[in-house]
Amino acid sequence: MTNTTRAIAALSIVAGLGVATLPLNAHAAKVIDGPAPDTGAESGATYDDNLDGKVQTTTDLKLVISDVLSIETDNAEDAVELTSTDGTDYASTPLGVTVTTKNSTGYKLSIKASGSNTTKTSLMSGTDEIKAGTGTFDIAQAVAGQGAALSNATNSEWGYRIDSLDAGNYIGITETDVTIANQGTPTTNSGVKTNVTFGAKIKDGQAAGTYTGQVTFTATNNAK
Amino acid sequence: MVLHTKIKHFVAAFAVALLALTNVPVARADDLPEYRLAITPTVQDLEELQPGETRTGTFSIKNTGKQDFNFTVGFAPYSVEGENYDPNYTKTTQYTEISEWISVDQPKGFLASGSETMLNYTVKVPADAHGGAQSAIITVTMDNKKSGDSTAVETVRQLGYLIFGNVDGEITKNGKILSNNVPGFVSSAPLTVSSIVENTGNVYTRAQYSVQVFPLFGDEELFTNEEDPEKSLIFPETKKYNAIAWEDCPSLGIFRVKQTITIFDQTDTVEKLVIVCPFWLLFVLILLVLLIIFWIISRIRSHKK
Numbered sequence: 001m002t003n004t005t006r007a008i009a010a011l012s013i014v015a016g017l018g019v020a021t022l023p024l025n026a027h028a029a030k031v032i033d034g035p036a037p038d039t040g041a042e043s044g045a046t047y048d049d050n051l052d053g054k055v056q057t058t059t060d061l062k063l064v065i066s067d068v069l070s071i072e073t074d075n076a077e078d079a080v081e082l083t084s085t086d087g088t089d090y091a092s093t094p095l096g097v098t099v100t101t102k103n104s105t106g107y108k109l110s111i112k113a114s115g116s117n118t119t120k121t122s123l124m125s126g127t128d129e130i131k132a133g134t135g136t137f138d139i140a141q142a143v144a145g146q147g148a149a150l151s152n153a154t155n156s157e158w159g160y161r162i163d164s165l166d167a168g169n170y171i172g173i174t175e176t177d178v179t180i181a182n183q184g185t186p187t188t189n190s191g192v193k194t195n196v197t198f199g200a201k202i203k204d205g206q207a208a209g210t211y212t213g214q215v216t217f218t219a220t221n222n223a224k
Numbered sequence: 225m226v227l228h229t230k231i232k233h234f235v236a237a238f239a240v241a242l243l244a245l246t247n248v249p250v251a252r253a254d255d256l257p258e259y260r261l262a263i264t265p266t267v268q269d270l271e272e273l274q275p276g277e278t279r280t281g282t283f284s285i286k287n288t289g290k291q292d293f294n295f296t297v298g299f300a301p302y303s304v305e306g307e308n309y310d311p312n313y314t315k316t317t318q319y320t321e322i323s324e325w326i327s328v329d330q331p332k333g334f335l336a337s338g339s340e341t342m343l344n345y346t347v348k349v350p351a352d353a354h355g356g357a358q359s360a361i362i363t364v365t366m367d368n369k370k371s372g373d374s375t376a377v378e379t380v381r382q383l384g385y386l387i388f389g390n391v392d393g394e395i396t397k398n399g400k401i402l403s404n405n406v407p408g409f410v411s412s413a414p415l416t417v418s419s420i421v422e423n424t425g426n427v428y429t430r431a432q433y434s435v436q437v438f439p440l441f442g443d444e445e446l447f448t449n450e451e452d453p454e455k456s457l458i459f460p461e462t463k464k465y466n467a468i469a470w471e472d473c474p475s476l477g478i479f480r481v482k483q484t485i486t487i488f489d490q491t492d493t494v495e496k497l498v499i500v501c502p503f504w505l506l507f508v509l510i511l512l513v514l515l516i517i518f519w520i521i522s523r524i525r526s527h528k529k
Binding site: 002005071138 | 257258259260261262263264265266267269286288289302306307308309310311312313314315361363365368376377378379380381382383384385386388430455456457476502504505508509511512515516518519522
């Protein structure tokens with residue numbers, strides 16, 4: 001037997017064994033109402049013979065699962081503090097935002113800048129501000145490469161990140177809602193948690209003060 | 225068996241049963257989050273509205289967390305961006321005026337932990353309202369406590385109760401099916417068909433998606449939603465992406481897949497042969513074919529010699 005023939009035989013065996021181990025059964029069990037015929041019964045079908053002399057009655061059953069949507073965050077306080085060890089790079093602990101829904105088409109969770117600052121997207125201390133970073137996010141696109149590193153080359157910057165972003169990348173907050181979580185199916189009872197971490201990079205010469213801002217998380221169900 | 229021994233066994237069994245019953249797991253206060261707000265139901269389709277009409281409705285808001293909180297009710301426009309329908313709660317258009325027509329009987333309130341309250345809302349459609357779709361959200365916001373001096377980013381949590389309808393009047397019902405995709409090759413389950421439709425009218429509608437999968441030979445349906453097609457809400461002047469997956473698709477096979485999409489009076493059907501084969505098996509089969517060709521050629525050459 002030549003080497004080529006041996007190779008063909010080996011590959012044929014591999015292909016055959018591979019096909020044999022694949023789940024191939026795609027035929028739905030077919031049930032036919034009525035007695036099985038004496039000849040010509042359909043292969044693979046199950047015949048349901050009702051002619052057994054028994055009296056039957058039917059009862060409708062109903063089970064209602066309410067359409068519910070809920071939101072929670074895992075911070076006991078209503079705010080998140082950013083801290084630093086070097087006075088330049090600030091970060092918060094991750095804030096878990098959990099959404100639970102029974103809606104068959106799922107939900108979307110979004111975030112936006114809100115509050116009473118003259119520039120809503122900035123953290124402000126009087127007239128001093130830490131501007132929003134330049135990173136952007138589109139949940140419909142591949143996560144890799146989205147967001148951007150915070151810079152303090154010109155102004156101090158702050159932003160937020162979700163776990164799926166590349167390490168060190170943040171999204172600049174905007175006054176319009178940005179979808180940060182999207183699920184097209186109901187969640188489990190424990191919901192889906194989206195971790196949001198806030199960060200800031202402070203320039204040399206930023207004035208001292210307590211810089212504050214506000215973000216709003218909104219969850220809505222997807223309409224069917 | 226001596227009687228007192230039987231009694232001892234019975235008492236022991238009863239004690240075990242009692243212990244098992246009292247250990248039925250219940251939701252303990254420790255398991256609850258500090259703050260959680262819930263609403264039910266969450267969406268209201270008002271369907272057809274008439275100019276000058278007043279419509280009412282109700283939904284429940286619940287405090288399912290450990291802490292009490294105050295809440296505030298607001299109204300915001302609701303529109304969508306992109307084919308994946310990202311919500312926009314700030315953009316105002318001719319289709320979001322309903323956010324100004326809604327009022328509630330309780331714009332502020334207090335919810336103790338574990339309590340719920342019903343919110344009654346009223347939609348007053350102006351007599352001169354133009355025809356077309358309208359959509360908005362009723363927002364329910366957990367009010368925050370006063371923040372201290374050390375806070376940096378205050379977090380506000382709110383839920384949106386989506387409300388929408390079509391106002392009767394000068395309406396147009398037009399739509400397009402921009403794409404109807406059935407893949408020709410799939411390497412692993414699920415087998416997914418997709419589409420993009422566009423609503424070019426001024427009322428919302430529901431596009432309908434019907435999928436059927438047949439074997440290569442024969443008409444026995446392996447997968448179908450024909451009797452209960454999937455429906456998807458499409459707002460005016462928007463495009464929407466949709467996908468339907470056959471999760472139980474086998475790992476190997478050739479199938480006839482048909483997707484039919486309908487929006488308003490437009491219908492599009494695509495039927496295609498789909499090959500399902502893992503990449504590794506495809507590679508082995510191609511290699512096998514090449515080897516067989518090589519073997520045949522080498523046999524022919526050796527015969528000629």
